Amino acid sequence: MPAEPLTGADIVIKALVDQGVDVVFGYPGGAVLPIYDALFKQNSLRHILVRQEGGAVHAAEGYARSTGRVGVVLVTSGPGATNAVTGLTDALMDSVPIVCLTGQVPTHLIGNDAFQEADTTGITRPCTKHNYLVKNVSELARTLHEAFYVAKSGRPGPVVVDLPKDVLFAPGPYCAPEEVRHKSYRPQLRPDPARIAEAVEMIGRAKRPLFYGGGGLINSGPEACARFAELVRLTDAPCTLTLMGLGAFPAADPHFLGMVGMHGTYEANLAMHGCDLMVAVGSRFDDRVTGRLNAFSPGSKKIHIDIDPSSINKNVRVDLPIIGDVGEAMSAILGAGPTALRSSDGAARAEWWRAIEGWRARDCLHYDKSRRGLIKPQYAIERLYALTRDRDVYITTEVGQHQMWAAQFFKFEEPYRWMTSGGLGTMGYGLPAAVGVQIAHPDALVIDIAGEASVLMNIQEMSTVAQYRLPVKIFIINNQYMGMVRQWQELLHGGRYSESYTAALPDFVKLADAFGAVGRRVEDPAELDDAIREMLAIDRAVILDVAVDPAENCFPMIPSGAAHNEMLLGPEDEAEKPVSEEGMVLV
Amino acid sequence: MIDIERHTIAVLVDNEPGILARVVGLFSGRGYNIESLTVAEVDRANGLSRITVVTSGTRMIIEQIKAQLSRLVPVHKVHDLTDEGPFVEREMALIKVAGKGESRIESLRLADIFRARVVDSTTESFVFEMTGSSEKLNAFITLMEPLGLVEVSRTGAAAISRGPASFSLARLPTV
Numbered sequence: 001m002p003a004e005p006l007t008g009a010d011i012v013i014k015a016l017v018d019q020g021v022d023v024v025f026g027y028p029g030g031a032v033l034p035i036y037d038a039l040f041k042q043n044s045l046r047h048i049l050v051r052q053e054g055g056a057v058h059a060a061e062g063y064a065r066s067t068g069r070v071g072v073v074l075v076t077s078g079p080g081a082t083n084a085v086t087g088l089t090d091a092l093m094d095s096v097p098i099v100c101l102t103g104q105v106p107t108h109l110i111g112n113d114a115f116q117e118a119d120t121t122g123i124t125r126p127c128t129k130h131n132y133l134v135k136n137v138s139e140l141a142r143t144l145h146e147a148f149y150v151a152k153s154g155r156p157g158p159v160v161v162d163l164p165k166d167v168l169f170a171p172g173p174y175c176a177p178e179e180v181r182h183k184s185y186r187p188q189l190r191p192d193p194a195r196i197a198e199a200v201e202m203i204g205r206a207k208r209p210l211f212y213g214g215g216g217l218i219n220s221g222p223e224a225c226a227r228f229a230e231l232v233r234l235t236d237a238p239c240t241l242t243l244m245g246l247g248a249f250p251a252a253d254p255h256f257l258g259m260v261g262m263h264g265t266y267e268a269n270l271a272m273h274g275c276d277l278m279v280a281v282g283s284r285f286d287d288r289v290t291g292r293l294n295a296f297s298p299g300s301k302k303i304h305i306d307i308d309p310s311s312i313n314k315n316v317r318v319d320l321p322i323i324g325d326v327g328e329a330m331s332a333i334l335g336a337g338p339t340a341l342r343s344s345d346g347a348a349r350a351e352w353w354r355a356i357e358g359w360r361a362r363d364c365l366h367y368d369k370s371r372r373g374l375i376k377p378q379y380a381i382e383r384l385y386a387l388t389r390d391r392d393v394y395i396t397t398e399v400g401q402h403q404m405w406a407a408q409f410f411k412f413e414e415p416y417r418w419m420t421s422g423g424l425g426t427m428g429y430g431l432p433a434a435v436g437v438q439i440a441h442p443d444a445l446v447i448d449i450a451g452e453a454s455v456l457m458n459i460q461e462m463s464t465v466a467q468y469r470l471p472v473k474i475f476i477i478n479n480q481y482m483g484m485v486r487q488w489q490e491l492l493h494g495g496r497y498s499e500s501y502t503a504a505l506p507d508f509v510k511l512a513d514a515f516g517a518v519g520r521r522v523e524d525p526a527e528l529d530d531a532i533r534e535m536l537a538i539d540r541a542v543i544l545d546v547a548v549d550p551a552e553n554c555f556p557m558i559p560s561g562a563a564h565n566e567m568l569l570g571p572e573d574e575a576e577k578p579v580s581e582e583g584m585v586l587v
Numbered sequence: 588m589i590d591i592e593r594h595t596i597a598v599l600v601d602n603e604p605g606i607l608a609r610v611v612g613l614f615s616g617r618g619y620n621i622e623s624l625t626v627a628e629v630d631r632a633n634g635l636s637r638i639t640v641v642t643s644g645t646r647m648i649i650e651q652i653k654a655q656l657s658r659l660v661p662v663h664k665v666h667d668l669t670d671e672g673p674f675v676e677r678e679m680a681l682i683k684v685a686g687k688g689e690s691r692i693e694s695l696r697l698a699d700i701f702r703a704r705v706v707d708s709t710t711e712s713f714v715f716e717m718t719g720s721s722e723k724l725n726a727f728i729t730l731m732e733p734l735g736l737v738e739v740s741r742t743g744a745a746a747i748s749r750g751p752a753s754f755s756l757a758r759l760p761t762v
Binding site: 121122125129133183185308309 | 647
């Protein structure tokens with residue numbers, strides 16, 4: 001028993017330390033001053049001061065997604081909490097484990113429209129996995145431990161703990177994490193053996209199987225990814241990944257068909273369309289993946305392995321749902337042994353691979369390299385990939401064309417290396433996420449592949465980069481447009497580029513300089529390699545502003561409302577296949 | 588044609604602040620229907636409330652509703668009474684009818700037929716209390732309309748499975 005009782009703020013620090021937290025991303029304010037005071041008096045926790053609370057959540061997401069651990073955020077009441085909402089929603093959509101501590105006005109003022117008061121639990125209810133308002137210090141330690149348990153168990157997600165200021169001052173009891181057990185929340189981890197047996201049988205029988213892995217594999221961990229890869233190789237089946245799943249299966253492996261979906265590869269999408277068995281593993285049949293639902297993979301049986309029962313039959317009716325941790329499910333399926341899993345019909349499998357090789361031969365990621373004098377955005381990312389292959393590299397992105405090109409042209413061989421905003425599509429994600437990744441991996445090469453429009457949405461985090469001397473590299477694919485908006489305006493709105501051109505972009509070289517970083521601009525394809533090499537050689541933060549062809553569009557593309565076999569492969573397809581009216585209303 | 592099904596779902600939840608907002612927010616946020624919803628504490632010792640929600644949708648939507656409800660952290664159990672065998676569903680209504688003369692007598696006569704109880708009366712009004720299926724309540728209320736119906740208060744459906752099986756109190760771990 002400690003001589004002096006702990007205050008609420010002390011309990012917060014102790015609970016975080018006992019949860020194994022080493023870093024907190026935050027921004028102080030009136031309601032959380034007691035916690036900042038307690039932070040000041042200790043050395044176990046490192047606090048990273050961001051420049052806006054939204055940046056804190058994205059940084060924690062970057063930290064979490066690159067380590068597999070829970071990211072922790074600390075913000076004040078009112079605007080501190082409301083600024084965090086976009087990041088929380090982002091983390092919910094992409095299943096990122098986050099614990100976000102928000103300050104709150106003292107309990108006796110709640111509901112009085114007090115200064116910097118917001119109904120934080122009310123506002124964050126739909127954008128968190130769960131949230132708590134701690135009204136009594138006796139509940140504080142238990143609630144904090146429970147928050148970590150909920151954030152990382154089952155399908156991970158963000159959890160908010162709202163902390164009124166008087167609770168932070170009040171003395172209260174502490175309990176250790178192992179003394180806390182949640183009353184009812186127990187996600188099912190072990191898959192049903194009968195269904196596993198059925199899956200094994202379906203896999204062994206399939207003539208044209210396809211594995212379709214998603215972010216759930218990354219969340220389950222490197223071990224789950226390794227077992228997934230083992231299963232794909234053992235069955236000699238093709239494999240595709242979602243945007244969130246990149247890295248779950250090595251891109252260099254010939255079984256990998258590339259990313260699936262709206263900007264996925266021709267071979268991945270046609271394999272999805274033509275397979276007779278689809279094994280979805282930790283993926284959720286998102287609308288960016290399925291295209292038009294009534295034409296989605298019409299001839300296949302579908303197995304769906306997911307830890308979240310609400311993902312089953314949400315968009316696409318599946319034949320065999322398996323609830324459980326994907327890693328456990330992979331082990332259970334592998335347990336059946338090679339004889340049961342390998343195809344009995346070698347000829348059919350060979351024919352399936354021949355079809356796939358035919359699609360591959362279309363070389364769907366080709367782009368017109370002929371326009372001399374202009375850097376093609378695809379080329380910029382190809383060169384970035386080629387020149388960083390021998391490095392310990394982590395990639396974050398913003399949202400838009402550059403994000404899709406990064407997903408297509410940067411190859412990932414292992415999990416935790418690719419941080420992007422998939423579900424919510426949050427512009428401004430990449431720079432703060434890179435901050436979080438670099439904090440978690442101080443010696444690694446961390447690159448934010450950015451667009452010039454997105455990066456401006458959280459450009460204030462350059463100041464965080466400066467404060468902690470983070471050597472992050474910001475690789476801006478600068479086409480002066482909100483490129484994806486412009487692309488859709490070209491395809492769907494008669495080329496009327498309403499408000500998608502940025503007329504007054506900053507000078508990114510001077511901007512870098514202002515934040516104590518190194519800025520460079522490159523416009524000539526012949527100078528690109530040297531510019532990238534120089535960026536990599538500098539052991540400080542660098543903004544490399546790559547001026548690219550402003551007219552380039554992102555292909556291949558499944559337009560909204562179209563099916564997988566109605567892909568546009570390049571500009572030459574645009575005129576031939578106009579987008580349907582139903583497609584236009586889709587996002 | 589898409590088949591719309593009507594389901595009565597019982598949800599056992601921790602009786603904590605905000606739980607009703609979570610459930611209602613889930614329905615509104617995801618565009619599900621609520622035909623009726625009732626909630627009250629049913630187990631004080633374990634701090635549990637029971638929510639009975641009557642909803643409608645396609646089979647796929649109904650399955651989604653149950654999965655989404657189960658996903659809420661303070662939810663202990665979700666039971667689809669419509670799917671799980673015979674169950675009893677009852678609703679209570681208080682129905683105020685104002686008037687004099689023949690219509691007043693007629694309302695009392697009908698109330699007797701429907702086994703509604705008079706819980707308040709003045710010389711120019713009755714308040715009837717009536718319990719039964721929602722359909723029966725609807726029928727009675729429709730009959731009262733021409734007889735001076737002025738106000739209705741309904742509880743929404745409460746429901747429970749038939750037979751000895753129970754899910755309210757079984758297998759709750761004590762912390």
